[in-house]
Structures are given as C-alpha cells and as structure tokens.
Amino acid sequence: MTDQPENQLRDALQGAIASNDVILFMKGTPEQPMCGFSARTCAALEATETEFAAVDVLADPRIRQELSSLSNWPTIPQLFVHGELVGGADIVGQMYESGELAAVLGAPAATGGNPLPDAAEPGSAPPLQIENRLG
Amino acid sequence: MPTADEVKARIEEGIPGSDAEVTSDDNVHFTARVVANDFANLSLVEQHRLVYAIFGEGELGGSIHALALTTETR
Numbered sequence: 001m002t003d004q005p006e007n008q009l010r011d012a013l014q015g016a017i018a019s020n021d022v023i024l025f026m027k028g029t030p031e032q033p034m035c036g037f038s039a040r041t042c043a044a045l046e047a048t049e050t051e052f053a054a055v056d057v058l059a060d061p062r063i064r065q066e067l068s069s070l071s072n073w074p075t076i077p078q079l080f081v082h083g084e085l086v087g088g089a090d091i092v093g094q095m096y097e098s099g100e101l102a103a104v105l106g107a108p109a110a111t112g113g114n115p116l117p118d119a120a121e122p123g124s125a126p127p128l129q130i131e132n133r134l135g
Numbered sequence: 136m137p138t139a140d141e142v143k144a145r146i147e148e149g150i151p152g153s154d155a156e157v158t159s160d161d162n163v164h165f166t167a168r169v170v171a172n173d174f175a176n177l178s179l180v181e182q183h184r185l186v187y188a189i190f191g192e193g194e195l196g197g198s199i200h201a202l203a204l205t206t207e208t209r
Binding site for chain 2: 094
C-alpha cells in the first residue's frame with residue numbers, strides 16, 4: 001500500500017507528541033530558527049525556563065502535511081503540552097504575556113505580565129533536542 | 136494576492152457578526168484582530184481554528200504567507 005509510509009510518519013509524530021511533555025514543531029532549530037514565528041515561540045518557551053523537545057518540520061515536507069492533518073492546525077509552529085495542542089505563535093505569545101503559558105507548562109517563573117524577550121537571546125539554557133527520525 | 140480589505144471581508148463573511156481589523160504592508164503577511172460573539176466558550180485554539188477554516192487548503196502559507204491573529208470574545 002502506498003499510504004504505509006504516511007501511517008508510519010503519523011505514528012512517529014503521535015509517538016513524539018505522546019512521549020514529550022513539551023514539544024515544539026518549528027521551522028529550523030531553537031539555535032537557528034528559520035522563521036520569525038518559530039523564533040518568537042522558542043523565545044517564549046525559553047523565557048519560562050522549560051525544557052522542550054523541538055522538531056524541524058523543514059527536514060521533510062511530509063512532516064508538516066501529516067502534522068497539520070493530525071492536529072487540525074494549518075500553520076507552523078505548533079506547541080504541544082502533555083499531548084494537547086496549545087497553539088501557534090500568536091497564542092503562545094499571548095499566553096506568555098498573561099502568565100498562562102508558565103502555568104500550563106508548570107514552570108517556576110509563573111509571573112506573567114512580562115514582555116516577550118527578543119528572539120534568539122543568547123545565554124539561556126539550551127533546550128532538550130530530539131532527533132528528527134520522522135522521515 | 137489578497138488585500139487587507141479582502142481578508143477582512145472574508146473573515147467577517149465567514150464568521151457572521153464578527154468585526155475584523157486587518158493590516159498588511161505587502162499583501163502577503165497579514166495581521167488580524169477578530170472580535171466575535173461566536174468565540175464565547177471556545178478555547179483560543181478553537182477560536183483560531185474558526186478563522187483559519189475560512190481560508191482554503193493551502194491558502195495559509197501560500198498566497199497568505201502569514202496571518203498573525205488575535206481573537207477576542209465580544
């Protein structure tokens with residue numbers, strides 16, 4: 001069957017979402033985001049000092065297609081916490097500023113009201129990386 | 136390429152009773168703020184899905200390269 005590789009990809013995506021408490025699907029990597037929306041989302045996560053897994057959807061165009069069909073969400077980035085879609089860059093940014101993001105993440109810095117820091121600020125702890133094994 | 140006015144009209148038609156403010160410098164990247172009664176009792180994810188659903192398959196990320204979205208319940 002021709003759809004078997006797609007099912008495998010879907011299984012791999014579902015597995016990655018299920019096995020990582022916090023996982024971000026993004027364009028590029030946290031060290032080198034390839035899109036402003038992905039960069040902003042990483043910056044918000046890093047500001048909460050939460051470790052997160054990151055998957056670069058640019059590694060394989062099928063990832064994005066399968067992910068969007070799985071999540072019913074058309075755009076990248078997509079943040080999942082405990083298996084649930086939290087949202088894209090706009091929602092994550094809004095939740096960061098309200099303090100809700102830190103609460104959802106169970107992060108210690110649940111202060112809120114902070115402006116979003118500039119993207120790609122050096123010096124913060126490097127996030128956990130998982131390999132792209134989704135191809 | 137859609138204009139900001141066209142994107143605004145599409146959103147307001149797609150979510151009856153909504154008000155959308157849409158801006159764009161280049162007719163490719165858009166910023167929209169949408170206020171609607173229909174958003175009541177919906178999560179932010181569900182609110183954004185309502186707006187995204189207005190645009191056809193491939194349109195977001197295609198002719199509308201980026202749509203920065205804020206949703207509010209009236």
